[in-house]
Amino acid sequence: MQKPSLPVFIPSGFRFAATACGIKKSGKLDLSLIVADRPVRGAGVYTTNQIVAAPVLISQSRTPSSEIRAIVTNSGNANACTGDQGTQDALAMTAQVANKIGCDPDGVLVMSTGIIGHALPMEKVTAGIDAATEALSDSESSFLSAADGILTTDVDRKVVSTQIKIDGQTYTIAAMAKGAGMIAPNMATMLGVVLTDAPLSANVAADVLKTAANLSFNRVSVDGHTSTNDTLLLLSSGEGEFLDGDELDQFQYRVNEVCIDLAKKLVADGEGATHVMAINVTGAANEADAELIAKTVAASPLVKTAITGGDPNWGRIVSATGYAGPKIDPTKTSLKICSVTIYRDGSPEPFDAKSLSESMKSNPEVEIELRVGTGPGQAKYWSSDLTCDYVRFNSEYTT
Amino acid sequence: MQKPSLPVFIPSGFRFAATACGIKKSGKLDLSLIVADRPVRGAGVYTTNQIVAAPVLISQSRTPSSEIRAIVTNSGNANACTGDQGTQDALAMTAQVANKIGCDPDGVLVMSTGIIGHALPMEKVTAGIDAATEALSDSESSFLSAADGILTTDVDRKVVSTQIKIDGQTYTIAAMAKGAGMIAPNMATMLGVVLTDAPLSANVAADVLKTAANLSFNRVSVDGHTSTNDTLLLLSSGEGEFLDGDELDQFQYRVNEVCIDLAKKLVADGEGATHVMAINVTGAANEADAELIAKTVAASPLVKTAITGGDPNWGRIVSATGYAGPKIDPTKTSLKICSVTIYRDGSPEPFDAKSLSESMKSNPEVEIELRVGTGPGQAKYWSSDLTCDYVRFNSEYTT
Incomplete structure (x- = not known):
């Protein structure tokens, strides 16, 4: 499994950017954007908490889908327990990205993590989305910035990438996540994104992600406290015939490995953890x-x-x-x-x-x-x- | 509700003793005996853990009963995960008490708390039972010694007593417990005994105790770790017509209060607790x-x-x-x-x-x-x- 200090394999068809728009007082990256060049298949797995943040409800309603173009994530504010205003703000984030990249708002997924019960500072968020859409690139450094932009109090960046050869064809999987453990006054929320250029249908992508999540993110805990914002997304940009049968099994196995590896990074970076x-x-x-x-x-x-x-x-x-x-x-x-x-x-x-x-x-x-x-x-x-x-x-x- | 620093109400018909027989290296009291002058009704509520200590299985098999004469408790060793030897040792404890006070071994209940996975030092336990049976008394100080003899790493003694007047008749309830939270290398086990001179049938005593336990000891936690030895016993020495109807309801309410008060003492004395x-x-x-x-x-x-x-x-x-x-x-x-x-x-x-x-x-x-x-x-x-x-x-x- 690829370590973050080694070169990162990045699946084709995606561009990345992150900016520091001022949600975090620290001045660290707090707005992260992943854009697919063309509509791709997208699937999600979401928190089982009955207190659900606005961005979760929106992303959930838009997956699985074969028309996903982007994921916009802010860190530093969870947009949770924020009522109608929170829903309007999350919708506005996706509408702005859609407008910028030229797609339907339904093609944009949204994630948030950070303090709860506070309205998003939308002026800052809007400026951040503008800046991020201008900075999109498929470079490794942009991918890593996007991975950094979703972190809150995590000590370490959490990135895993790998390649798998199936029937002579090489596919790439790259994934990022942010930490578990809920942090006062923030809720540290598990967020994760898995990107691949392997061709998967939207429904198969949903199955693959659910299976992998059940063996990885659903099998880790720091303090057993399920966040209101947990979200794990999978985007598949691969063209051509969708994987199935043995090929799909091989691919599933590798996605499981990637997710287990990421999930273990969450635990290792749990608050105060020594083992x-x-x-x-x-x-x-x-x-x-x-x-x-x-x-x-x-x-x-x-x-x-x-x-x-x-x-x-x-x-x-x-x-x-x-x-x-x-x-x-x-x-x-x-x-x-x-x-x-x-x-x-x-x-x-x-x-x-x-x-x-x-x-x-x-x-x-x-x-x-x-x-x-x-x-x-x-x-x-x-x-x-x-x-x-x-x-x-x-x-x-x-x- | 009576505080331990005030005089303790002790129901008639019971005698108490405790000795330091050397199970605890500290030299503190570690063998405690409660003896009823005549056969009394006894009931118990026990751990739901599937890993069950030998004394729990024995007491469980002997309640409810109308022929209980004694409860023998050792602290400092839980006699848990000790196999056949553990069962033999627990049976030997009850047989020795039965022999000393002149009753059937089935009339003696047994509780243990302390380190697990180690055989009881039976020579010390035997000497302790001998000494305790010689020292029995119905004095307040003997009752308090018996309450101290079941403690392990508890900071405070846990005793509650009260009186209740029902239809012109005054009944006494006195109860003792030991602390929650499992303590390395000990398992700190919840143990409790409720004694009363109110007349209850054995089956009613079982119902009363179960109801009270569900509202008290089953509603507290220090660290959520259920011990292998948890035991709560109720002995009723009262002669005459058994309580029922309204009288029983009044009595039940007071037993609930006593058990809630005791259970809160367990929590307040939880390891490291400040609130x-x-x-x-x-x-x-x-x-x-x-x-x-x-x-x-x-x-x-x-x-x-x-x-x-x-x-x-x-x-x-x-x-x-x-x-x-x-x-x-x-x-x-x-x-x-x-x-x-x-x-x-x-x-x-x-x-x-x-x-x-x-x-x-x-x-x-x-x-x-x-x-x-x-x-x-x-x-x-x-x-x-x-x-x-x-x-x-x-x-x-x-x-």
Whole structure:
């Protein structure tokens, strides 16, 4: 998988720009634009929160579609809980982009992230969209600027790109995202965009994105708090016959990888995080059960703090499987941390605690392998650990 | 409601003792005994965790019953994940008490709390039971010792007692509990005992206890991690006609109050807690929905840290209602913190943020009133806030 410091593969047919229009007081990039040269297929996956921001409702109503031309994103203001004004503002953003690039407003998708409950500073946004449409380019630096323009308090840029050869044809996938964890007074919202020049129909694009999201962004958590603005979009610019059958399977697999890689970057950059916990549950009755158990272990503050402290505390992990909900077999429950078996078939195993604690502390990713029975269900889940920095960051702000 | 510093009302028919038998390295009291002079009605409510400690299984199999004579509790070792040995040890504890006081082992209930995955030091436990049975007394100081003997890392003793007059007859209720929050390497387990001289049948005692537990101990959380050992027991020593009808309703109400009071003590003494959050959800479709929404708000690390910091951050609270699961009406969602309306019918309300922040900081109990629609469902829930001390306490231990 491509690292951001290496050259980025950029699918053909897209141009990018970002500007600092003044939404963020810091003066950092806060308006980002992705424009397709021609109408492309677009699909989206959106927050399941019942409190939904205006831009989410608009993008949701416009996907899947075969006529998408652009994605406009502002950071620094989530345009959430902003009532009718928020809807008007989000519509105005898409209308302005449509007018500038010459398409129907329905061909423009919109995302927002940042503080909630405040109206967008539309004068600044309008100027920003004007400036961005003038600066569009297909260069790597423009792509990276667009990726930077969607960040809020993320420490690191989150970009993944790759190429895949299917039946002799090389396709490119490039993706960007911004961080998880909700940040006072901002809501840090997960936003992501996957671009490809592989030819996909709009409906297939929607399926591919949903499958990938379920295996990646829906399997990570920082603090378990679902934002009002979460949005993941996929645009496919590829011409010619749409992928299907085996070709599509190969492509799906690679999109899964890209999304998992991006999702793990979100967790690694979670507020105050010092470790990624990678939880792999096997032996559950089915995949849904395995996912719920993994998610419960991932969310336990006692498990998170044990990982922070490099403590191979099997009691906390095993007991979390017992209250997750799905049926488990306590006599067939086993646990490995960093490949060391410390609990087998319901009983503790002797292990070198000091050495295991050392490898937990020194590994940025701590692997937790949990067998909960003899069923076929398995699932992976990623979470950040819980540190004082998280608490400080989220409590030492006062309205 | 009686405070522990005031005289404690103790129902007639019970004697108490506690000893330090050496399970705890600190030398603190770690074996506690409650003995009824005659067989009394006993009922229990137990952990829903599928990983269940041996003493829980034994007490569970012996309640409800009209032939209970004693409760023996050790602290410092949970006798959980200890296999057949654990079952033998727990049975041996009850058999020894039964032998000492002259009853069938089925008349003795057992609770344990402390480190998991280690066999009980039975030589010490046996000596402790011998010493405790010699020291039994109905004095207030013995009752308080018994309450101290079930604590682990709790800072404060948790005792509530009260009297209620029903149809000219005065009944006494005295209850003790130990703390929530799971503590490395211990599992801090909720244990509780309610004693009364009000006459209840065994089955009614079970109903009364279940109702009270659902409104109290099942409505509090420190870190949402359900222990393997949670046990709440009720013993009724009262002779004569069993309470029913209006009399029983009055009694039930008072037991609810006692249990809510005890449960709030658990939260206030949660690890690192600086505030109790009291979450009152109204307007949900039904009580179960209201409870789930309140629980979700209570569990959000972002809400908890906002309370820690005295931050009236309505975005975090309102967005948590939106991902809790139950249907809400975003246009009828309103929020008060410390009686100040800050969000009304889906829109932010102007308020004096500085003054509200001051009252949040200075109030040990921060009240969050959340209306989520126009339905009849309501529920109260209590939780601790999340501080660096919690993280430190739970991460700075290494096996």
